[in-house]
Amino acid sequence: MPPLNALRAFEAAARHLSFTKAADELFVTQAAVSHQIKSLEEYLSIKLFLRKNRSLLLTEQGQAYYLELKDLFESLHLATERLLAAGAKGALTVAMPPSFAIQWLVPRVNQFNQQYPEIDVRIKAVDFDDGFLEDDVDVAIYYGRGKWSGLKVDKLHTEYLTPVCSPMLFNGSKPLDSLDDLKYHRLLHDSTRESWKSWIRQFHVSGVKVEQGPIFSHTMMVLQAAALGQGIALANSVLARPELASGRLVCPFEERAISKSSYYLVCHESQAELGKIATFRHWLLEQVKEDQDEDLS
Template identity: 75%
Template sequence: MQRRLPPLNALKAFEAAARHLSFTKAAEELFVTQAAVSHQIKALEEFLSMKLFLRRNRTLLLTEEGQAYFLELKDIFKNLQEATERLLAKGSKGAITVAMPPSFASQWLVPRISRFSIEHPDIDVRIKAVDFDEGFLEDDVDVAIYYGKGRWSGVKADKLHTEFLTPLCSPLLFNGPKPLESLSDLRHHVLLHDLSREAWKNWLKSVGVAGVNVNQGPVFSHSMLVLQAAALGQGIALGNTILARPELDAGRLIMPFEEKVASRDAFYLVCDEAQAELGKIAAFRAWILAQVEEEQNDL
């Protein structure tokens, strides 16, 4: 016996209109005209032989039948969306989009991404270097790197490295005319700041050094710009040992002092909780966490 099902477009129009209680907002969501939504609703009402909406004083209301139908369809559409997302995530081939701050992309992931491609040749990684608010996963992003304390709801967040902050400078500056024999010598040098001057202030307080003017020196919008300025001998950066690793390994930067302070924040690998163990997302998570575990002891 053939099943009688209403057209999918009509159901989509009804679900959106019922959710917003507005044909106009439903049309905006579905990228169609208000007339098209109205036509789809009318077709659905004719198919069902009942009214689904009522207009009262320019307000759109659901009939009793319409309300009951909407409650059923809402769960069906949600289940359909989740099933589709799970199916897409299970795929071991295709592309995975990873969003992260530009500093993490250039200083950590890009130098290592070829290793993932060798292990998973069927997965193409698309790196999206963006500045965004922590705790926010865009619809076109499979995995993201956030920087913070890891307190984000509704996502799976894996802490990456435990990071340390320490002064960094060019070898030319270290061997220059101004001494860098003790932390108190920082008062003779230009301090370079990442976003604000608070980081230097908190670090000096943690190591018990006073008399250094933190209210001088340029402020940069990205960590990689601070590191570049330090490598060019323009001052001393309070560097993150993770992001500074390429410059340290190449000798463009050195650590003039032994003092390090563990950062309160860290980079976290973030994805949808429901997809963390599925397909290409699981493969990328496993790879990046293995990289971190291997490198952590070298910091």
């Protein structure tokens, strides 16, 4: 086989009858195209181009070779388009924590289905994100610091941690006017007590019994407990948004902390711009952008 880069340079130069235009198309220098053509002519031991009156002409053998290669390059282009078109259809498996699926993605899936009916989204709930995509997963949403090697990583939202509770607590006998009033209420914990400990240290709140209060293994559980008036939860701003919008939960204070962790969209680096994975990735990032635009408006 002749060197493929040289064939590509020859096809472009022969089509344009210009080394300069071929270089522009291939995003290389004119000298690089000239070098590739020279190497191809040496490989074939055949002169492919003639320069005459500052114009570039194909030799008879070069013309015949170009016509053969032209059909081959067109066939390759069509084969690639058909492959990509096929890859843009079918099932797409997306793995993510169940709380994110329920609170953020599931309400939006119908929009994706309407825009791309040829792609069948399959949501797989997972409770861990070890940075390894299983063979049956095309795209995943992980929660963490965004450091997963070998993967294409897109940060979704800037996360805020803020206390939330049921409006019923404002009608109770315990005050809820300032951060110091947290000591009169039960704290609800998501997985561990560390989030509340860090939040209270950041805002210098004293007298709060952080070591007390129930611990829930999923965010949805702690949000549900808060909505039922069982205490005050420290909520992720993205996941709590539906309950805050409906009025089931309210933010008793203005203070909020930026979370060190966020949700990230991840996929294999080599597949980020291919087929249905690229379609879903661009759609989801656009949804996040609309969310952020709403927050700013």
